[in-house]
Amino acid sequence: MNVDILWQNFLSQIKEDLTSLAFDTWFHDTKLHKLEDGKAIIIVPMQIHKKHLADKYSSLIIEKLNDITGTNFDLDFILESELKQKTQETDLSTNQQIINKGVPPNPFQSNLKSKYSFETFIVGNSNKFAHAAALSVAENPGNMYNPLFIYGNSGLGKTHLMHAIGNYIIQNSNRKVLYVTSDQFIQDFIGINKRDEKGTNFNYVDFFKNKYRNVDVLIIDDIQFLGGATQTQQEFFHTFNTLYNDSKQIIISSDRSPDDLKLLEDRLRTRFCWGLTVNIFPPDFSLRTEIIKKKISAGNFEKEIPEDVIEYIASNIGTDVRQLEGSITRLIAYSTIMGGVEITLDLAIEALKDFISKGISEKNDVHRIQKIVSEYFQITVEDIRSKKRSSNISFPRQIAMYLCRNMTSESFPKIGTEFGGKDHSTVMHSVEKIEQEIKLNSDLAKIIDKLKKDIGDTVVN
Numbered sequence: 001m002n003v004d005i006l007w008q009n010f011l012s013q014i015k016e017d018l019t020s021l022a023f024d025t026w027f028h029d030t031k032l033h034k035l036e037d038g039k040a041i042i043i044v045p046m047q048i049h050k051k052h053l054a055d056k057y058s059s060l061i062i063e064k065l066n067d068i069t070g071t072n073f074d075l076d077f078i079l080e081s082e083l084k085q086k087t088q089e090t091d092l093s094t095n096q097q098i099i100n101k102g103v104p105p106n107p108f109q110s111n112l113k114s115k116y117s118f119e120t121f122i123v124g125n126s127n128k129f130a131h132a133a134a135l136s137v138a139e140n141p142g143n144m145y146n147p148l149f150i151y152g153n154s155g156l157g158k159t160h161l162m163h164a165i166g167n168y169i170i171q172n173s174n175r176k177v178l179y180v181t182s183d184q185f186i187q188d189f190i191g192i193n194k195r196d197e198k199g200t201n202f203n204y205v206d207f208f209k210n211k212y213r214n215v216d217v218l219i220i221d222d223i224q225f226l227g228g229a230t231q232t233q234q235e236f237f238h239t240f241n242t243l244y245n246d247s248k249q250i251i252i253s254s255d256r257s258p259d260d261l262k263l264l265e266d267r268l269r270t271r272f273c274w275g276l277t278v279n280i281f282p283p284d285f286s287l288r289t290e291i292i293k294k295k296i297s298a299g300n301f302e303k304e305i306p307e308d309v310i311e312y313i314a315s316n317i318g319t320d321v322r323q324l325e326g327s328i329t330r331l332i333a334y335s336t337i338m339g340g341v342e343i344t345l346d347l348a349i350e351a352l353k354d355f356i357s358k359g360i361s362e363k364n365d366v367h368r369i370q371k372i373v374s375e376y377f378q379i380t381v382e383d384i385r386s387k388k389r390s391s392n393i394s395f396p397r398q399i400a401m402y403l404c405r406n407m408t409s410e411s412f413p414k415i416g417t418e419f420g421g422k423d424h425s426t427v428m429h430s431v432e433k434i435e436q437e438i439k440l441n442s443d444l445a446k447i448i449d450k451l452k453k454d455i456g457d458t459v460v461n
Contacts, residue, residue, distance in 0.1 A: 116163035124287030145276035152280035155320030175216035227263025282319035
């Protein structure tokens, strides 16, 4: 039986024995890799799943697999990253054996991941230009923006867009598409220097050229890792020229712009700029919120995740899309482990305390404002972050919130978090109150002006 069909059958059966929350948290994102040698190798999304499934659900899993297959299997839970590493090691070993026999491996696997599509890519101000450019290339490969060079920090969606282009082209044409990382390109190139049992490398040279030059679309990820590999750069230069001259589409990604790839040859960096270079910027608060909501919607979680929790995650987890998505999985798992308790802002703060962006420090702008306001009103920073409601503390706190909102780029939820986990509506109320007071009270206006001067120009506007 096909393992995908078998696993869908397994999931539909085990779902009947579990609560919806337990199933969504622990089984929804699992996959059966294969059954071999009496062992079921199951792919899980996070490290916590490995232990929890083994400790709590192994007997039930074995029982259900026995019902379906008539065989008892030992269980092996593995992360996607671990499986990928094992697969690469196996492929390298197998390819070496094949090379030694003088027979090249199959060069026409696209390596694309079907889950990455334009439909599942969430568009916002920070990535809409890159998205539009990618779609244009997908609709007219080899003619629009060749090469397409996409750059930006890790976790912003470069790889998603590259796979989306490849998947779109395959679905709408009969073109050959190849996706590889620069590491894989290097490994394949190294193989050219190997010799078969006859003392020649002709078979592997032919394999390499056929794999990389007999395609319609070449997608190569993380090109920056070619830096320092001089001979590999030379080969990529020739591969690039061959494809470009034949009007084949080339798509490249990097964590920096072509001009900043100082370890690559000038002739390569020049060619990267022949087509279109696009930057993916970190997602703003609005886009981060949409990404989180999309993850929640796709997960069909039984428990509702309140808006203030979503805003807290969007404000604090950073800009890496993988971390944003992972924070939801972590939060759901934490709620389940804690006995299925209601998901609240306090629970989210506790569950994600080790997940919070390193950007929050005592030297950030919000903390700087808190310190200066506290010193002016002769209270402590701990007071201003506390839940105390006495007027000698609550009024300076409102002023500090007002200054944070007007002198930094932080969102209401982020400011609320810095003030002891206050709700964003509390921050909004404080800001509005001080705005109105300034109009009516000239003494307060002077105090605000003095505090702004003390805070200085080091705060980001």
